Amino acid sequence: MNATESLEMVENIKQPEPVETISDEIAEKPANFALLISEEIVNTEDERYVAEEDIEGNPLLHGNRSYQASQPIIAEINLLTGEDLWHYKPNLLDKVKKEQGIPMLPLESIVEINDELLTDLKVGDSLVFTMPNGAEQQIVIAKINKISDKVTAWDLQNTQRQDIGKITQINDLTEGSFITDSKDEYHLRTVKNKGWLTSKKQLISNNNEAVNRNSEAYSDLIE
Structure with missing residues (x-):
């Protein structure tokens, strides 16, 4: 009985289908092979x-997917003479300090930005930035990136076509930073076009003074 059952089980097993003979033909390469x-x-x-x-x-x-170096400017450089992106307004010192909550700002760093000029700038336009100490830096608009209706960024280059900084505007806030040919770093921040432009050295000095002043109030407790 066992032999008969075993024979029936073997006969009921599905035999594998014969494998097709592989020809010598080579499949065509995909259309997008290159x-x-x-x-x-x-x-x-x-x-x-x-x-x-x-x-x-x-x-x-x-x-590095985030790498986005500015491309060389194709348009001719258009030097805008008689146009200043900002004007120094020492009389706005108290207003700026109150609006931005900054206790200390150099009087000579208070500026009012020319927002109409900023929004009218085109790639290839060139301006001369005047620093608080009277030094000048020629910049060229290398790229304008309109991220949204409320956010626009302007990439800056020097006359040697080197990237030196950026200015970004978000609603009423305009911020920027750039490096001059003399390797000095400057920072700009305005709210409703009024604010300050100062060097990194000055910002560090202001911060150190604020820290020292605040620590004096607790000097007795420390001792």
Whole structure:
């Protein structure tokens, strides 16, 4: 009985279908074959890629997707003479200090920005920025990025076409920072077009003075 049952079970097992003979023909390459190949090629000379090392010290290559260097200006540089992006207004010192909640600001750093000129600027336009100390820096508008109806950014270059900073406007707030040819760093901040422009050195000095002044109030407790 066992032998008969075993024979019936073997007969009921589904036999595999015969495998088709593989011909010598080669399948046609996909229509997007060239694109697929190009996507796999990594150009190690591309500045968007930075070399790093893994935990075992082996070099890796990671794409930096956020890298967006300004492209060389194609348009001719248009020097706007007689136009100033800001005017110095020492009489607005108290108003600016109150609106921005800053206790200390150099009198010579208070400015009122020309918002109409800023919004009218085009790529290739060039202005001369005047610093609080009287130094001048020529800038060129390299790129204008209108992020939304309320946010616009202007990329700045010097006459050597080097990126030196950016100005960003969000509603009534305008902020910016840039580096001069003499390697001095300046920062701009205005609210409703009124605010300040000062050097990084001055900002650090102001902060140190504020810290020292605040600490004097607790000197007795520290002692």
